[in-house]
Amino acid sequence: MQTEAPPSAALxxxxxxxxxxxxxxxxxxxxxxxxxxxxxxxxxxxxxTVANVLNGAVWPDIDTIARLERILGxxxxxxxxxxxNEKG
Numbered sequence: 001m002q003t004e005a006p007p008s009a010a011l012x013x014x015x016x017x018x019x020x021x022x023x024x025x026x027x028x029x030x031x032x033x034x035x036x037x038x039x040x041x042x043x044x045x046x047x048x049t050v051a052n053v054l055n056g057a058v059w060p061d062i063d064t065i066a067r068l069e070r071i072l073g074x075x076x077x078x079x080x081x082x083x084x085n086e087k088g
Contacts, residue, residue: 007080008059009059010080011077011078011080012056012059012060013056014078015053015060015065015076015078016053016054016056018075018078019039019050019053019054019068019076020054022072022074022076023036023039026072033071033072036050036051037050039071039072042071043064043067043070043071044067045067045068049064050068065077
């Protein structure tokens with residue numbers, strides 16, 4: 001019997017995907033931060049924390065998300081956790 005993953009799992013995956021996309025876009029556009037290490041330093045986070053978020057090894061807490069959003073100038077939070085009815 002297979003159980004459905006909790007909504008937070010989809011959200012964590014989406015956050016990692018948006019973080020990766022933002023760092024890749026920064027690299028392409030010549031902007032900083034363009035790596036997990038640079039993002040971690042700018043956000044005053046451990047490089048391991050950011051790498052673990054990117055690799056799906058941990059689910060980021062609200063403080064980590066907020067710090068990364070601030071230094072990247074973009075939203076990492078998504079709507080993967082909402083049902084179709086909740087999305088409108």
